[in-house]
Amino acid sequence: IETNGLFFGGFARCYEMTDLANNKMYAVKVIPQSRVSKPHQREKITNEIELHKSLQHKHVVKFSHHFEDQDNIYIFLELCSRKSLAHIWKARHTLTDPEVRYYLKQIISALKYLHNKGILHRDLKLGNFFVNENMDLRLGDFGLAAKLETVEQRKKTICGTPNYLAPEVLNRQGHGTESDVWSLGCVMYTLLCGNPPFETLDLKETYKCIKEVRYSLPQSLTPSAQKLISAVLQKDPSDRLTLDQILAHEYFTKSFTPEKLPPSSCVMVPELNPPSPAKKFFTKMAKSLFGKKSKAVEKTPCEEKDDISKLVSGMVKHSIGRQMSYKTMGGNEATSPTVQLASSGPLDTPAEEESRKSASRSFKGTVASSTDASRNPPCLSKTKPFIWVTKWVDYSNKYGFGYQLSNQNVGVLFNEGTHLSLCDQRRTVRYCLTNNKHFSFPVDALPEKLQNQKHIVDLMANYMEQNLMEGGDVNCEDQPPPSSSPLLLQWIKTDHALVMLFDNRTIQVNFYTDHTKIILCKTSDSSYLLTHISKERVSYSYPLNVLSKWGCSSELRQRLHYVVQLLQHYTNA
Structure with missing residues (x-):
């Protein structure tokens, strides 16, 4: 195996690796055996592997295989060559509404799949939304994922990234699907505004702001974006919109969402033009007549x-x-x-x-x-x-x-x-x-x-x-x-x-x-x-x-x- 590049996670190192037998490339999570020497540490990794192996969805990072030797455990995953939304956000600072809708729709698709299987992600953040070669989003890193339990049986552990934690998690009331929805609202805010909604210089102050749901909505946001964020970042989990209600919100239904983003959008504002009604009509006509979209003859800007x-x-x-x-x-x-x-x-x-x-x-x-x-x-x-x-x-x-x-x-x-x-x-x-x-x-x-x-x-x-x-x-x-x-x-x-x-x-x-x-x-x-x-x-x-x-x-x-x-x-x- 040939390796290239390296980045660190909280528990492991991740490499880009190439299988020299077939030139197939993977992202490989490498966990030192010394990190899983205790039974509860070994159980955590085993649970992550077994859970991830069971997932098959177009917007979830694909699990390939795993093995271990005396030094490390190796988990082979789908390579997302354009890194993550965290990298895109760091280069761009803010994204446009069409881009945010594009990514949120794919995240929601992955979340609905997980929640329908009774799985909570519990660590939704920009660094866990990976982007592949074709600018498709993949949800990954299931190290904190857990099975959905009844309210009485829910784990009361505070886990996740501080800026994205829901009030009920901080109050040790347990983590439900609504807590993932809260984190999704924080992700939307961060992408549109350039920083997380409750971020402060002091962690205790951040937690206080979250518990009190104290944040500001910049006037630069569109009215529909402000309404959606407000409807998601509700203190009472039962008051929050569901994933289906989010997709039915005017932020999505009354505005343009691109079918694809150009790779250049990783570093710069893309040129995105809503398709005209005439173009939509002719596209549908071509599809009905020929079974596929007609090909553009002229060069695209990209x-x-x-x-x-x-x-x-x-x-x-x-x-x-x-x-x-x-x-x-x-x-x-x-x-x-x-x-x-x-x-x-x-x-x-x-x-x-x-x-x-x-x-x-x-x-x-x-x-x-x-x-x-x-x-x-x-x-x-x-x-x-x-x-x-x-x-x-x-x-x-x-x-x-x-x-x-x-x-x-x-x-x-x-x-x-x-x-x-x-x-x-x-x-x-x-x-x-x-x-x-x-x-x-x-x-x-x-x-x-x-x-x-x-x-x-x-x-x-x-x-x-x-x-x-x-x-x-x-x-x-x-x-x-x-x-x-x-x-x-x-x-x-x-x-x-x-x-x-x-x-x-x-x-x-x-x-x-x-x-x-x-x-x-x-x-x-x-x-x-x-x-x-x-x-x-x-x-x-x-x-x-x-x-x-x-x-x-x-x-x-x-x-x-x-x-x-x-x-x-x-x-x-």
């Missing part, structure tokens, strides 16, 4: 966005062969204002990976160069104008992430997911809600409720102007117009770099150690341009197809190596 991953993957194959090693990327770190430079460049965001199958077609006819090119090919003396980030400041411990573009526009992506930018030499304010609705105001006619956010943008803009130097020089034919202002969709901090993704399908990677930068963008003629800003702050721009053909120097090759790792990580290529 397929178009994935072109970049094909191009970069092909380019690096020519440049570095197959020497890449996998590195787990970290999430956002909350820090004080950072005096570091940031350059951003235009690149397509990572998206659905199925188009990787056609990667070879992108390079058909391209002459492969030696993998050990000693230097870069000639760079472009001038490039078409594009916008990149020249300065940035991470103030996410209080407000959000601020940045200045090369056309002097300034924006802040706030922690709760809204975005406000100052454009046209700070004469215009652009505002974007978490549901992707855009608004534009003259700066002297800004609504009162946006004044506080604008004040924060002004503070960050002044800080960057007074304390930070430009991130480098880029030789463009002309400067982009001030009115042109791409929107920052997501920023991610890894161990080695800052990554910024924009709505014009641009990606920028800033390396911490030497302040070098990689900017990838799609030009006006739909070709791709790579700009490398060296540690001397000098820029070099190359068409991607040129680098694909001739290779590049080791210095640039190392950075491209890392960019491809990022792309592979976020598309799970």
Whole structure:
């Protein structure tokens, strides 16, 4: 068995393993025998295995097999390669209503199955909702699961994750199906609001808030979301909605739920458009006539966005062969204002990976160069104008992430997911809600409720102007117009770099150690341009197809190596 990667749970270590006999991949829970030396510990694991083995449902992590040796117990489970909702939430902070409906429907489907079998999960939290390659949710981790008992026979043990515990569990009244429903309400709140409803800095205070059902509903929530959360987070278990009543609530019945989410939604707000009545009609007609949905002829936005991953993957194959090693990327770190430079460049965001199958077609006819090119090919003396980030400041411990573009526009992506930018030499304010609705105001006619956010943008803009130097020089034919202002969709901090993704399908990677930068963008003629800003702050721009053909120097090759790792990580290529 070949292992790759490792993460820790409370009782075990989990590995990604590949069976070399058939190349099948698993998530393997490895429990040291030393952890189950006592009878009650052994019984706990045995019960978990026997319970999980009995479950077969499309939204429950599949149990494969298990065995043990003198050192460990090994439990082989379905691999969910896109990790969990906890990872998605950490990267996104908040999700949109359609996404939350998408995930909640699948969670409820799994819960109804468990409850009908007389099983309580008792530890519903973001980290136990796993997401597979196809963006399907799987409920997992049955270490605390138990059979449903009568009220008198219910276990009075307090178990689960503090922020998601129901009042009756804290009051030692026992755990029933209603307690799982309470946790589901906490999950919904967390995904929409960015933090659990009863979270405080002190655990005793958190427990007090739960017992008193003391929490706030942000005005940013839709009325139907507020109503549903309120109907679920009821102190008396008998007053809470049932799972069927939740699905029948207007939050689900009167709004759009996507049939599928793009993989890019793991790190950025997806473009989700409700199907039109005409499209629904023709889809049903095609299904009735031909037994399946008609195929779309035109390229989808996700397929178009994935072109970049094909191009970069092909380019690096020519440049570095197959020497890449996998590195787990970290999430956002909350820090004080950072005096570091940031350059951003235009690149397509990572998206659905199925188009990787056609990667070879992108390079058909391209002459492969030696993998050990000693230097870069000639760079472009001038490039078409594009916008990149020249300065940035991470103030996410209080407000959000601020940045200045090369056309002097300034924006802040706030922690709760809204975005406000100052454009046209700070004469215009652009505002974007978490549901992707855009608004534009003259700066002297800004609504009162946006004044506080604008004040924060002004503070960050002044800080960057007074304390930070430009991130480098880029030789463009002309400067982009001030009115042109791409929107920052997501920023991610890894161990080695800052990554910024924009709505014009641009990606920028800033390396911490030497302040070098990689900017990838799609030009006006739909070709791709790579700009490398060296540690001397000098820029070099190359068409991607040129680098694909001739290779590049080791210095640039190392950075491209890392960019491809990022792309592979976020598309799970």
